[in-house]
Each structure stands twice: as structure tokens, then as C-alpha cells.
Amino acid sequence: DSGVTQTPKHLITATGQRVTLRCSPRSGDLSVYWYQQSLDQGLQFLIQYYNGEERAKGNILERFSAQQFPDLHSELNLSSLELGDSALYFCASSVVREENTEAFFGQGTRLTVV
Amino acid sequence: LAKTTQPISMDSYEGQEVNITCSHNNIATNDYITWYQQFPSQGPRFIIQGYKTKVTNEVASLFIPADRKSSTLSLPRVSLSDTAVYYCLVGDGGDYKLSFGAGTTVTVRA
Numbered sequence: 001d002s003g004v005t006q007t008p009k010h011l012i013t014a015t016g017q018r019v020t021l022r023c024s025p026r027s028g029d030l031s032v033y034w035y036q037q038s039l040d041q042g043l044q045f046l047i048q049y050y051n052g053e054e055r056a057k058g059n060i061l062e063r064f065s066a067q068q069f070p071d072l073h074s075e076l077n078l079s080s081l082e083l084g085d086s087a088l089y090f091c092a093s094s095v096v097r098e099e100n101t102e103a104f105f106g107q108g109t110r111l112t113v114v
Numbered sequence: 115l116a117k118t119t120q121p122i123s124m125d126s127y128e129g130q131e132v133n134i135t136c137s138h139n140n141i142a143t144n145d146y147i148t149w150y151q152q153f154p155s156q157g158p159r160f161i162i163q164g165y166k167t168k169v170t171n172e173v174a175s176l177f178i179p180a181d182r183k184s185s186t187l188s189l190p191r192v193s194l195s196d197t198a199v200y201y202c203l204v205g206d207g208g209d210y211k212l213s214f215g216a217g218t219t220v221t222v223r224a
Contacts, residue, residue: 002157002159004157032128035214041216042160042201042214042215042216042217043201043214088155090157090158092157092158102160102163103158103160104160105158106157107156107157107161108155108156108157110155
């Protein structure tokens with residue numbers, strides 16, 4: 001158990017809909033990252049938050065947005081869903097420091113868009 | 115951002131040592147090298163991280179030559195349960211905004 005909790009584990013929804021994925025980081029971790037992993041693909045970095053503020057942005061679509069709340073949990077919002085958005089979405093958290101930083105990943109949310 | 119190149123796949127047998135080399139020619143002075151392991155439908159798991167020379171922990175060793183343009187993850191005496199995808203990342207210690215790339219799929223056979 002990494003200590004990072006993602007809910008829900010599975011989500012099936014229709015095209016055009018909007019969903020929210022939730023991530024609770026490990027206790028004390030200020031940084032949260034979101035990744036997308038499509039079938040047989042590597043993990044694509046979407047966005048990073050640090051202590052409530054957006055810190056870095058990757059290949060995140062405009063239809064996607066995220067936020068980190070004062071209690072440090074984070075939500076990834078996916079809207080106007082398309083079939084191609086079907087993927088595993090992972091959240092990771094870490095204590096950002098110069099060395100020996102280890103990111104802890106949740107078990108992911110499998111999103112299926114039908 | 116340093117780009118990494120690693121083999122797409124490697125096959126091995128139980129009990130053998132597996133060495134995966136990652137090339138990162140454009141590594142920056144303050145970059146660390148980190149390796150992750152991922153099983154199907156699970157989140158990646160940290161294996162090891164290093165800056166230079168050799169780092170060893172209970173599951174692997176990481177060898178980094180003086181020029182730091184490559185690194186080698188060594189998995190001693192692999193078992194079937196080591197079958198997974200292994201990712202090499204290069205960046206600041208907390209710079210996980212880097213995408214993981216395709217990784218190396220290691221298949222261990224009996």
C-alpha cells in the first residue's frame with residue numbers, strides 16, 4: 001500500500017459526459033501529480049500541484065482540469081469525454097526535495113468511455 | 115529536459131541477473147536518475163535513485179559512470195514476479211513531471 005488513495009477504481013461513462021477523479025496523497029506530501037496511461041502506452045504527465053498551487057503542466061487537454069484543495073487532496077476533472085480518453089489515470093504524491101525523492105503512486109482509476 | 119533511451123524489451127530466465135541500460139546524453143548537473151517498476155494495471159513503484167557511481171538497495175543496484183550519460187539498473191537473480199515494465203527517469207530529484215516513456219518490458223521465464 002503506497003498510502004495514496006484514488007477513487008473510484010473503475011468508472012464507465014458515455015461520450016460527452018463529465019467525470020471527477022479523486023486523489024488523496026500520503027500524509028505530509030505536498031505535491032500531487034496526475035498521469036494518463038492509455039492501453040500499452042507509457043505514463044503521460046498531465047499536471048502537478050504543490051501545496052494548492054499549479055506547479056507544472058504537461059500534455060493536459062483543455063477539456064481536462066485539476067485542482068488541489070486545502071486538505072491537499074486533488075481532483076482531476078474530465079469533460080466532454082471522448083472514446084480516446086479511456087485510460088488508466090494515476091495520481092502520485094511526493095515530498096519535493098532535492099535528493100532521494102520518491103513518488104508514491106496510487107492504484108489508479110480505470111476510465112472507460114463508451 | 116534530459117531525454118532517455120532504453121531497450122523496448124528484454125527476456126531472461128529465473129535466477130539470472132538482468133541489466134537494463136538507459137542512455138541520457140543530455141543529463142544536467144542537478145539531475146538524478148530514478149528507476150520505477152510497473153506491473154500491469156498497477157501504479158509504478160520506486161526501485162532506486164542515484165546521482166553518481168553505485169547505489170544498492172535490497173532489490174537492485176544502479177551503476178552510473180563518471181560521465182553520467184548512461185546508467186544501468188541491475189536486478190540480481192530475477193524471479194517470475196520480476197516480470198514488469200521498468201522505467202528510467204532523469205530529472206531533478208522531485209521532477210516527476212517528466213513522462214515515463216515506453217519503458218523496458220522485462221519478461222522472466224521459468
